[in-house]
Amino acid sequence: MVLDYFWNIVFFILTISLLITVHECGHFLAARFFGVKVEKFSIGFGPIVWSWQANKDSTEYIISIIPLGGYVKLLDKSSISSDSESYHTRNDSFHSKDSWKRGIIIAMGPIFNIIFSIILYTLVFMIGVPVYKPIINYIFPNSIVEKINIPVGSEIKSINGIKTVDWESVRLNILHNINKEKIVISTICVNNDEIYEKSYVIPLSINWLDKSIIKTQDPIIALGVLPCIFRATLNASEIKLHPVSEQDTLQINDKILLINKLPIYNWQSLIQIVKNNSGQSCQLVVERDKHLLYLNVVLIDNYEVDSGKFLKNINFFLAPDIVCKSIKPVIRTDELFTAILKACNKTIDLFIFTVNALFQLVSGNVRITNLHGPIAIAQGAGKSIHSGINYYLMFLAVVSINLGLINLFPIPILDGGQLCFLLIEKIKGSPLSKKIQNFSYIISFAILILIMVLTTYNDITR
Known part of the structure; x- marks a missing residue:
């Protein structure tokens, strides 16, 4: 468990550092292109x-001890002595450039995050992604879908x-239609070797979502x-669990x-869930x-996983006692x-979805408790790697899109605020x-700290 936390932190630092480097490279290259002198290029804050x-x-390249940010320091008139002969003649400072050039330099950070996402998704589609057909395997009793009688399968x-x-x-x-009064789902079902299409209004x-x-x-x-x-359907002669109370005892033939x-997707996801919650x-x-039924159980610390079987007092359930129905994914490469083209469409879709989600958050259709923070x-990062x-x-691409979009918020300390200025x-x-x-800057910094505290609290309560 401690090792998992350690690797989560390591991959979190690598992820944030990489995305911040990409973001600052956007500012850096745009500044160089327009002839603005870059005094410092720093990844991280605090002691060097x-x-x-x-x-x-020339430019000073810096890596600082706190890898949760970064900056590019451009030459400004305030950096030049007013007594200097070049104070009025130098044209390589940021404020000596036309406003449209300064706007491009500021905007290029978020734009690079979006471009980076397209590059990442291009690699994903070329390597190949597992695609599972959206076939309904199970419908929860008394759920929204069960009430409209969509057939399993x-x-x-x-x-x-x-x-x-x-x-x-x-x-x-x-999620795109989360605030609508209804959604229409069109399905194909096979019944007695007969294929038929049907649409359902939900x-x-x-x-x-919260209800x-x-x-x-x-x-x-x-x-x-x-x-x-x-x-996974439990069908065991013996179940080794530590129930929190007598009411929380798992019984033979209970469907987990x-x-x-978290749903049980495959043996790997099941093993990871058990390890993470030991x-x-x-x-x-x-x-x-x-x-x-909602049962509360405790998985004890001693575990060993080998060839898809839980051994050595895992105190959960054993592989031979599980009846599995599995569908193999289709691996698509492009x-x-x-x-x-697919990467561009995917990035655009996610960008629009993120913007829509923010509007839903502001309008109250999505609760603020759904915001994720650094712990999430x-x-x-750890789970995806x-x-x-x-x-x-794919995880890196999603976070990169979010980082680019957040930096466009009209908050003075962010790129969007500078564009407003x-x-x-x-x-x-x-x-x-x-x-x-x-x-x-003081007010916006306080707002960002408040958001950080709120999202961290949300992560902890989850």
């Missing part, structure tokens, strides 16, 4: 760990007219659907659906006699040009006073 400078007139072909080729596209389409209430009988942030599961990737709100209280969602990013390089690249300068004919700018 390493620095290099070819000569006193149906394949979801579209949501509100948008084609769905895998579970990820299903998830994104549901009514949605306000904040339906779901299944306590999860996954919209597919919240609707009451378990993806057809893996199904979720562990700590020695801790876990909540199991099981079906017993067509009723959902040529370079096709991969680039660290956990995501353990799942494979492709999954880590430029716009005001263009309209007003002169820049805002230093006093107003400095005050706005």
Whole structure:
């Protein structure tokens, strides 16, 4: 468990450092292109760990001890002595450039994050991604979907007219329509060798995601659907568990659906869930006699996993006692040009989805408790790298898009705020006073700290 935390922190630092480097490279290269002198290029804040400078007139490259940020220091008039002969003649300072050039230099950081996401998704599509058809394997009793009688085994072909080729596209389409009063799901079902298509209208209430009988942030599961990737049915003569109470005893033939709100996709995900929660209280969602039960159990510390079997007092359930129904994914690979087009479309879709999610947050359709912070990013980095390089690249792309978008917020300490200052300068004919700018920096810094504390609190409570 301690080792898992350690690697999560390591991959979190690597992820943030890489994305910040990409972001600052955007500012750096744009400044160089427009002839602005770059005095410092720093990854991280605080005490300097390493620095290099070819000569006193060149850029100083710095790595600092706190890898949660970075900056590019451009030559400014304030850096030049007013007594210097070059004070009025130098044209390599940031403020000596036209406002449109300064705007491009500022905007190029977020733009580089978006471009980096396209590059990452291009690699993902060329390497190949496992695609699971969105076939409904299980429907939770008394759930939203169960009430409209969609047959188990149906394949979801579209949501509100948008084609769905895998579970990820299903998830994104549901989230795109999270504030709608209803969604229309079109399916294909096979019955007695006869294939037929049917559409179902699913009514949605306000904040339906938070009101779901299944306590999860996954919209597919919240609707009451378990993806057809893996199904585990307990059928054991002996179950070794540590129930928190007598009411939390797992029984033979209970269907284990979720562990700590996570579906069991395959043996690898099951092993990872057990490892991550060893020695801790876990909540199991099981079906017993067509009723959902929430059981609290503790997985003890001693475990060993070998060839898909839990051995040596895992105190969970054993591989021979599990009846598995599994569907193998189709691995799709694309040529370079096709991969680039798909990567562009994927990045645009995620960017629009993120913007829409922020509007839903502001409008109150999504609760602020759904915001994720640094702990969630660290956990995501660790889990994705353990799942494979492709999954880590996809995780990196998503975080890169979010970083680029967040930096466009009209907050003075961010790039978006600096663009607002430029716009005001263009309209007003002169820049805002230093006093107003400095005050706005203090306020915006306080806002960012508040958001950081809130998201960290959300991560901890989860």
